Structures are given as structure tokens and as C-alpha cells.
Amino acid sequence: MATIGVFDSGIGGLTVLHEALRQAPAHHYTYLADSANAPYGEKSSDWIAQRSLDLCHWLVREGCQALVVACNTATAEAIERIRHEMPAIPVIGVEPGIKPAVTKSTNLKVGVLATQNTLKSDKFNALLESLEGHCEFIPQAGLGLVPLIESGQIDSAEMNTLLRQHLKPFQAAEVDTLVLGCTHYPFLTPLIREILGDKIQIIDTSEAVVKQLARKLEEFQLLQSAPPRVIRFYSTSDADALVGLAKQLIPTAFEQHSIETSTVFIS
Template identity: 60%
Template sequence: MALIGVFDSGVGGLSILDEALRQLPKHDYIYLADSANAPYGEKSSEWIASRSMELCQYLAKQGCDAIMVACNTATAEAIAHIRAKLSSIPIIGVEPGIKPAAMQSANSIVGVLATEATLKSEKFNALLATLPSNCLFIKQAGAGLVPLIEAGRANSEETLELLAQHLAPIQEAGADTIVLGCTHYPFLRKAIRKLLGDSINLIDTSDAVVRQLKRKLESQEGGVEKSSHGSVKFISSKNAENLLKMAQELIQSDLSKHRIDSALVSAFH
């Protein structure tokens, strides 16, 4: 049984943890939310890289056998540095699913809803440059959406109004596919469907990310215990009780099957 660390700026990475609990329920997990500093998307590249490294080093010290950087912004700004520093364990990042989106779009017009930091990052734009030029990508920063999701208001009228503003350029361009380029944004699926209907194709990469984790774990020595569900520890830099409450609301997997614990890490304020 492996101990897997999952790190995000806040509750967004719960979408990745949820998929991990579905595919790999036997493992133990530490979910680390840096909610005291969310959102990351509007902070400097240097700050994001330094903070992400600090938190991943903390998870490594807890004995994690693998770490999922379940934050698109942190992945874009820091994943290479983290992998170089923590080279003894697998570090799995998340990237906007622009490649599968380009392949699935019928009219080759794809909207990319992500944070400002992700859209400006070298990593994202290098990936974009490898894709066919006949596909038009409408890049849109979702400023203000993460704090609303963090506050448990993903389906509020305020969120709906802000989301409508962000989706307008994508809709006007005629996109038939939207990439959810931030791990917080899968929690906006209901709101997006309300605004754009069921015909729009929504792409998030949580399934692919967890399959990559599975491959990495299978390549390591040692089998996986098959008898029971593992444990999940929720750690927050702001409010551990609130993080646990949000997890219970947002995660569709049955958390009651897992041993649950929560803690506040005041050193990370």
C-alpha cells in the first residue's frame, strides 16, 4: 500500500483526489490544501514555484511514495524544479487537456478556461505550439472563479454571472469544446451546462492524471494491499474543518469507506 500526497492551492485538487479514490481506493492519501494562499493563479511565477516546492518537500517528509501536484498553475510554474529536487519519487502534474480537446473538437474551435498564470506559462505555450495550427484555441482566464469555489459557492448566482462573462468570448467564437484548465473548474460543470447546454464538450484530465499515477506505482516494487480501503488525511494551511466539510460536499466517492483525519498546519500560514 502506497502513501500518496495530493497538493493544491485549495479545494480544486479534490477533483483529482476523487478520481484517485475511484481508481485506487486501497492506498493511503494525504490531501494538502494551501487555502491560506489560494488562489495561486494571480501570484508571481517565483512565488508559485517557491511555495509549491516547499509544500511538496513537506509531503515527501511525511513519507509519500508519490506526489500529485493537483494544481494546473503549480504544475506549469514548478513541476520541473520539483521533479529535479525530489527525484527519488514520482511527481505527477496536471496539464490542461488541449491535445485531446483538439482531437475531439468537430469544428476545430476550442475554448481554454484556465488561470492567468497557466495561460501565460512557458509550459502551456510550449504544449500549444506542438498542436495543429488549424485548431483555433480561445484562451480565457477565469479570474475570480477560484475564490467563489473555495467559498462553497460554485453554483451561486454570483458565480453564474461571472462565469457567463468569462465564457462569452468562447461562445462567440463558436467553440464546441471547452478545456477545464484548472482543477477547480470541474466543480463548475453544472453551472457551465446551465449556461451553454449539454451539447458543449467539456474536457478535464483527472482520469488521465490518475492513470499516469497508477502506471508509476505499478512500476515501483511492492504490491498493493487488496483487503480494505485506505485512509485519507486532509491538511489545510487555513481551516482543516472547512476543508473536510468541502471534501464531503464535493467528492462523489464514498468517504465513509476510508479512515478520515484532518489537521491544520500552522507552519504554512
């Protein structure tokens, strides 16, 4: 029976888990939120790389046979090291959907909303350089957005004000396509559309990530589980709060699974 580990600095990876439950419901899932240390976006590269590796080792010890690094910042800073140290299992990362944005944009002006660390990472900038000349890319760090999302303030006046500030460069540049370069940000899609208008094309890579996961599960011959299927929610801060937000943000995702929760300390 396949058990898939999904980890993020907090609740952002729930967007990827939601898509995984839609595309591949016949598996067990272990979701780990490192909420005690969220957000990752402004921490040092070395700290993120080591912490991400530690969390992946913990998930494997908990029985996970495949891993999804459902955090753009952790992917940018740690994915190669994780894959190097864990060659026997599939490790799937996430990255901003720059490539699909190039094909989607009509006016060749693409906004990228991501964390500060993702935007300055070598992995992201190499991706950007590989597409140089295809589009005009306008990067913007979403400072302060993740803590508000983590605290459930998605529809708050404070979020509205802050998000409008971050979206101003995209409005000024008249982008027609916006890449969401953090797994937390898809929760803001309705508010983004309210501010930028319904014509804006929004690129969220969750679907592509889970398709890649499915290919790797088949390649590694990891079988689907028989009912009852389980989702285990772990948090380094408050597992009950994590599950509460999960039920609020993706309420229809758990119909085929039972839920277990635990708050954990991972050194």
C-alpha cells in the same frame, strides 16, 4: 503500504483525489490544501515554484511515497524543479487537456478556461505552439472563479454572473469543445452546461492524470495498502472547513477510507 500525497492551492485538487479514489482506492492518501494562500493563479511565478517545492518536501516528510501536483498553475511553474529535486519518487502533474481536445472538436474551435498564470506560462504556450494549425484555440482567464469555489459559492448568483462573463468569448467563437485548465473548474460543469448547452464537450484531465499515477506506482513498485485505509486532510487555513467541503462536493468518495484532519502551518 503506499501513501500518495495530493496538493493544491485549495479544494480544486479534490477533483483529482475523487478520481484517484475511484481508480485506485487501495492506497492511503494525504491531501494538502494551501488554502491560506489560495488562489495561486495571480501570484508570481517564483513564489509559486518555491511554495510548491516546499509543500512537496513537507508531504515527503509526512511519509508520502508518490506526489500528485493537482494544480495546473503549480504544475506549469514548478513541476520540472520538483522532479529534479525528488528523482527517487514519482511526481505527477496536471495540465490543460489541449491534445485530447484537438481530437474531440468537430469544428476545430476549442476554448481553454484556465488561470491567468497557467495561460501565460512557458509550459502551456509550448504545448499550444506544438499544436498550432490543428485548431483555433480561444484562451480565457477565469479571474475570480477560484475564490468563489473555495468559499462554497458554486451555485451562487455571483458565480452565475461571473461565469457567464468568462464564457462569452467561447459563445462568440462558437467553440464546440471546452478545456477546463484548472482543477477547481470541474465543480462548475453543471453550470457551464446550463450556459453553453449540453452539446459542449468538456475536457477534464483527472482521469488521465490518475492513469499516469497508476503506471508510475507500478513502475516504482509501490504496493497497495491493506484496510483500514486512511485519507489525511491537511489545510494551511481550516482543515474542518476543507473536509466539510469535500464531503459536500464528493460525498461518495470516502466509503472505503477513514478520515483524519489537521490544520498545519508550513513556512
